[in-house]
Amino acid sequence: MSTTPARRGRRPGSPDTRASILVHARTQFAAQGYAGTSVRKVAAAAGVDAALVHHYFGSKDDLFLAALEVALDPREVLRPVAEGGLDGAGERLLRVFVAVWDDETTSLPLRTLLRSVFEPEGGRLTRDGLMRLVLGPLGTALGLDQPDRRMALVASQLVGLVVTRYVLGIEPIASAPSEELVASYAPTVQRYLEDPLG
């Protein structure tokens, strides 16, 4: 290891240390997935103490969010969806989801993530990001029965909507006003949230 002044960025506390932690976090989340990654292992890879990772980034979820480089915190965005309870949750989720994807500021990093789904690491990041940070916590907050199965169904419709509207450009969904999408999809999502699943 070099000990020249140029490497002083490796010292705990400098801005370069923060960047180094983020690089190692991104690498580990991509290679090992969310479950296989820990703050301790990221810290070890970056050559710093785990406490410093927590100091910079907060929890493991916060670190994952930073690694994904999405421009929003799903916990904030989803709070109003969960707070209203199960009744009408499908419609509230759709409204938030379409608003985030229709706004270029918030959707650009998500589109980048989506483009990577056919690479093994990109697929893992997308799946973990969607299920661990967005739909999993929402299912818990709503107190669903069979939350994994219900949220996987919700995920499949949301992913399908995104690919249809923004990637394939299938009309009339590609240019439908957001309220029309909410009206079309909210009953589907609501059914996945609360109806008997067969």
Next chain:
Amino acid sequence: MSTTPARRGRRPGSPDTRASILVHARTQFAAQGYAGTSVRKVAAAAGVDAALVHHYFGSKDDLFLAALEVALDPREVLRPVAEGGLDGAGERLLRVFVAVWDDETTSLPLRTLLRSVFEPEGGRLTRDGLMRLVLGPLGTALGLDQPDRRMALVASQLVGLVVTRYVLGIEPIASAPSEELVASYAPTVQRYLEDPLG
């Protein structure tokens, strides 16, 4: 143009002519989409008569199918879905769709097509293949009102199911038995086919 014996494959009627037509068809469908491509233009690009293209491949739809290199004819596969009428069509469509995607022989070329959706040409081929050869004709056969809107909704759920199960591997959908998928999704597709759309 060369007139050496090595180029005799360009003569109408030889196997090389068939291959050449297919290359030009694939190029044109990818660049211009289904609507922007004609048998006449493909024939001109391949330096043959349009009648020869029809002789080798049949209709424009047949040529498109050959260009997509999918291992099945959706018109055959979908016949029993349409023949039963609107009642239960969602369930029959789901059953056929999952069977095709769960069988590696039939799904491999579809997966290849799916992997190309983020390239402009791949996205166009996928969209046109799904809507012009599969869901469009089915909507016509079922006599739907608002067929484009209904079939775009159906497309979004089918695409989402495929990406969730085969690309992202989100559990429990990734390893669910096919009958469970049919039970979960058939009511959604049926609703898109016949319920008021809001």
